Amino acid sequence: MSVQTRPGTAEARPPAPPGSPAAPGAIRAARRESRSRRWRRDRILLAFMVPGLLYFAIFHYGALFGSVLAFLDYVPFLGLTGSRWIGLENFQRLFGDGDFWHAALNTVEISLLQLVFYFPAPLALALLLHSLTRTRIKRFVQSAVYLPHFISWVIVVALFQQMLGASGVLNGFLADNGLHTVHILGNPDAFKPMLVAQVIWKDTGWGTIIFLAALAQVDEQMYEAAAIDGAGPWRRFWHVTLPALRPVIVLLLVLRLGEILSVGFEQILLQRDAVGARAAEIIDTFVYFRGIQGGDFGFAAAAGLFKGLVGVVLVYAANKISHRLGESGVYR
Incomplete structure (x- = not known):
């Protein structure tokens, strides 16, 4: 039995040819x-x-x-x-200022230390959390390592001062036992490693979120198949886990390189007086003291613009390299 359709309805109209203007x-x-x-x-x-x-x-x-x-x-x-x-007079003054280049060198040193020691820390912690089989223990550990991220740098610096300062818990213990006291937070040579240690303690747990999300997408059957084929834990990590994490690692690395001239302004400003400007001056604090406090706004704006341009160039170069390695990077 044929179906009757009203003229003008979609069923009654013949389909437009692919090359027709109506298509x-x-x-x-x-x-x-x-x-x-x-x-x-x-x-x-x-x-x-x-x-x-x-x-x-x-x-x-x-x-x-x-x-x-x-x-x-x-x-x-x-x-x-x-x-x-x-x-370009402000830029000429900027590039001829020795204090600016010293601040830039301090910034790069701190960023490289964070890249070497902090960047792998969330990945390692994510792998450890992913290996836990008991859900309750895993959730408890996750909550415990996430909490420091929500503590302000004022509190974090105060905690480290109470523990490692001149009159902190560590020196109190050493003095009570007749040992030589140490003032770690006031030592310029230990300042940069201490900054990295503070960042690791505060933000490692928060940084694991992205890696845990990537690990959750890995099919468990791939691990089982690799184990059946005789692959040990290291080979399973190398051939199953790492390929799944590689796009995320490359993406985060590209973004981190773009911020290589940006380190914790508030964290360093709070501890700058304890070790002096020679050890703790970075580009952000240099801009703050020369621009906001010194009133040389054009000079400080030139320093900030230079920092932004360097970040753009680094992101572009790192993104090109990621494309050469077969990854998507930040953008195509």
């Missing part, structure tokens, strides 16, 4: 309808994104317009339009 229009209409349907479906999630988007738009992208200060002899009460344009 692209129908495809565009279908795409618009699908897009509007997705917007309606995800409107609650999109609404939650609005505060984050506003934050980045105002405080990150909007702040980029302030980079023009690097080319001005900026006077606050004259404003951007009233201040004198001096071109």
Whole structure:
């Protein structure tokens, strides 16, 4: 029995030939309808994104317009339009300033120490947590190692001072037992390793979240198949776990290289006076003291702009290298 359809309905219309003018229009209409349907479906999630988007738009992208200060002899009460344009003079002063290059060297040294010692720490902790079989113990350990991330740097520095300061617990124990006391936090030679130790204690647990998510995507049958084939724990890690984690490791490494001139401003500012500017000055504190406290806003803006340009170049270069290694990187 044939089905009758009314003229003008979708069933009655013959399909448009692929090469006809109506076909692209129908495809565009279908795409618009699908897009509007997705917007309606995800409107609650999109609404939650609005505060984050506003934050980045105002405080990150909007702040980029302030980079023009690097080319001005900026006077606050004259404003951007009233201040004198001096071109690259601030950059000439910057590149001829020995204190800036010393701050840059300190920044790179701290970043490399963090890259070598802190970057692998979340991966190692994630592997240890992933190997735990009891769910309750795993959740307890995860909660315990996540908590330091939510403690402010003021509290973290105070805790380290109470433990390792001149009158801290360690020196109290040494003095009570007739041993020689040590002032670790006031020692300039120990300052950079101490910074890395503080970062490892505070943020290693939080950094495991991404690696644990990647490990959760690995099929357990692959481990079982590798074990049946005679692969030991090390070979299973090398041939199953590491290939699953490699895209995440490369992505995080590219992002970390882009921030190689950005280390903990608040963490270092709180401890700078204890060891002196020679050991603790970084680019961010250099900009703060020369720009905010010294009032040399154009000079400080030039230092900040130089730091941002170096970060862009490093991200671009690292992303190209990741493409050469077969990974997607940050962008195509």
